[in-house]
Amino acid sequence: MSEHHPDHEYRPDAVEAKWQARWAERRTNEPDLDHAPRPFYNLMMFPYPSAEGLHVGNCFAFTGADVYGRFKRLRGDTVFEPMGFDAFGIHSENFAIKLGIHPAELIPRNIANFRRQLTRLGGMFDWRHVLATTDPAYYKWTQWLFLQLYQAGKAYKKKAAVNWCPHDKTVLANEQVINGACERCGTMVEQRLLEQWFFRITEYADRLLANLDDGSKMDWSPSTTIAQRNWIGKSQGAEIEFPSDAGPIRVYTTRPDTLFGGTFLVLAPEHPLVDPLTPAPRREAMDAYRKAVASRDLVSRKVGDKEKTGVFTGSTALNPATGQRIPVWVSDYVLMQYGTGAIGGVPAHDERDFAFARKFGLPIVRVLAGPGQDGATPVPEPAVETEGFRLVNSGSFSELPASEGLRAIVAWLERERHGTGQVRYRLHDWCISRQRYWGPPIPIIYCDHCGPVPVPEKDLPVLLPQIDDFRPDDSGVSPLARHKEWYEVPCPTCGGPAHRETDVSDTFLDSAWYYLRYLSTEFDDRAYDAGRVARWTPVASYIGGNEHAVLHLLYSRFIAMVLHDRGQLHFEEPFRKFRAHGHIVKDGAKMSKSKGNVVVPDQYIARWGADSFRMYLMFLGPFEEGGDFRDEGMSGPRRFLDKVWDLVAECDRQTLSGVELQQGIVVKWNQTKKKVTEGLEGLSYNTAIAALMELLNAMRAVNCAERRMIKDLVIMLAPFAPHFAEECWERLGGQGSIFDAKWPEWDQALTVEPVVEVPVQVNGKTRSRVQVPRGASEKVVVAAANRDPAVIRFTEGKPLIKVVYVKDRLLNLVVGP
């Protein structure tokens, strides 16, 4: 092989610095957004700029998305690949509190560090369009977006519970509550009711659900659509009225077929009928129970597997089906937020009701019977199945199969006006209020005269004031509420005394529309530019983590739908294609600060180069599954690049025409082009890299340095190792950027060998292989096999029962004993 000239050695730091400078200077990564003939919007989930900087998990995700964008570009698309920073929110705020540095000072520092690292990694980012959600030029439009929803009637205010730490006297986000306790002091968290802003996402539940199945609008990872479907949680059931002394108690059930088995009712502790149904002697016990429940936070109350608790109201209600009076109980296993906040207890056919009935000695009546059972069969455990079950103890409905009984009972309820068939969702409206500092102030002004008044668009942004005491405190409201000089303003309508909303909005509102802003960062008079958006959206490819499968991705879809319905967007589904990437783990555990196994990329990039690092990340496992990060793995891809480097130096030393009998290498060449192209399109990066390595090994084995093959190899390598490929391209005499070169085509006929080796099995065990021309008939292959001594050994003297032949693949001779 070649001797090493020091001048010609592959030095990644020099190569990478050279090309990063050149890309910037030549504006290689800055597409013309107004005239792109084949626009391809390559989006990846923007990071939260933590103080620690990028970790290898971020690098994995961004590199995978960047590889795809670079591939699309080489295939002839104009690719827009922007990057930004999701810099508002509780993470930044908490970290700033911990360090004692104001987030407004900390965040720009972190962003600068992220940008340095992202550039060093070699992403094809168009930095002209960088954005940060904390920039007033950005959140001005987040506030504008709130106003659009407000004007559309999709924003409203209502009382809702927040987590409250009685020791720290502060509002806590759900992620700050660990097993029902405050993450800082360990005190059990309580619920407090506050007036908060909500978006009516539940109005869109059906459309959000239906579009998931519409292939013309959405091509998403199945795991993500399944998660969304579960989150929306559509259920078909009936609402039934149970008359009581305090009026009808409305109950929602998905199992109206079990109505005759309803032997009690249970109300949520917050249910408005609890008071009227509880007579004076029982008040004290009831209030004590309700107080005990309220002192537990939302999180711990939802934890299942808990011993059932409850109190009898002292009243009864009428089961409209059986005509019997049944007791009304109160228990915290019934949630006010779902259904009607009241349930019909059917202990024989529901696990929770069964546990409750057992605990409090309530009657259990079987109304569904399986094969070999009847109405008198005891109920040792709740039977929740319907398949193969029939109704029993259900009056005139008895003996109907369960599914038919369900329809008949709903029809009867509607006819007799006891209830109606209903659809429910577990999706709740989106609470966007945060009693925090580090977010965009919600642009509403409260006037004693005019009520809530939206801030006029001309007055946006409502700037977040620079205050030093931004910590949440015992006032129970946002830190902004402590600053009169900020929140006291004249009413925009009447000019009278008024005050601002002091809550800020949820970070997820910032990220629900950022893909629109990227396209329009240079316009300060509009949230997004209609022409740009028309050309570039919906987003062609979106890659991100499945931890955002429900919240971010659902909210973004909802916001797009609202804007679409207002005639402000031409699509209702923002992301045509979404793929969830896997996660990098370290020593079998997910990287996290608490485990102390977070890996920072800088040292690896310094040692091996960004290109080797990128290749290693893409090679360590399937992109959509992730894999284990190991230091030792880095040398493999680096050695590969070194060998390609040497091959480029030897280009034309021995060309293909001068090589005899090298049909094999030509086939390998064509196979590689096919495999790499298909692998990149399907995000099978690890196998695409393996195919490139195989081609290199094959060329080295036959000492082939054919120019066309080396050029193809370098182009196919470019998405993974962009700087390296540029340098090789230049050394090969290529003009301009390699990313303006043409992706190699393959000849399908040359992807297969003319002669194949067909394995010959006897009774399913491979005994030999025979060489035959491709496409040989069964006759030819059997004849060849019958001449093979290794086969004869196992077939001799035995009757041939069956011959299985799969063309070019396998021959199996089945013989008797």
Added chain:
RNA sequence: GCUGGGGUGGCGAAACUGGCAAACGCAAGGGACUUAAAAUCCCUUGGGAGCAAUCCCUUGCGGGUUCGAUCCCCGCCCCCAGCACCA
């Protein structure tokens, strides 16, 4: 508990979704070059038996379907992620 994804050599993984299990890479061992080391190059490497050609076993466990199963079906075990009393 429910939903989704997994379980294949010493390790990361591949295998046209029924057709030669272990491609590609790491690590390890042996050899070449070198005063020596690193780097590089060549060979070996799933387990077992055998001088060998060759044979037997092997994709978490137990069954099944099939000429043939890592792949399909039934019943279990374990790991990871998300959701978690949603009536």
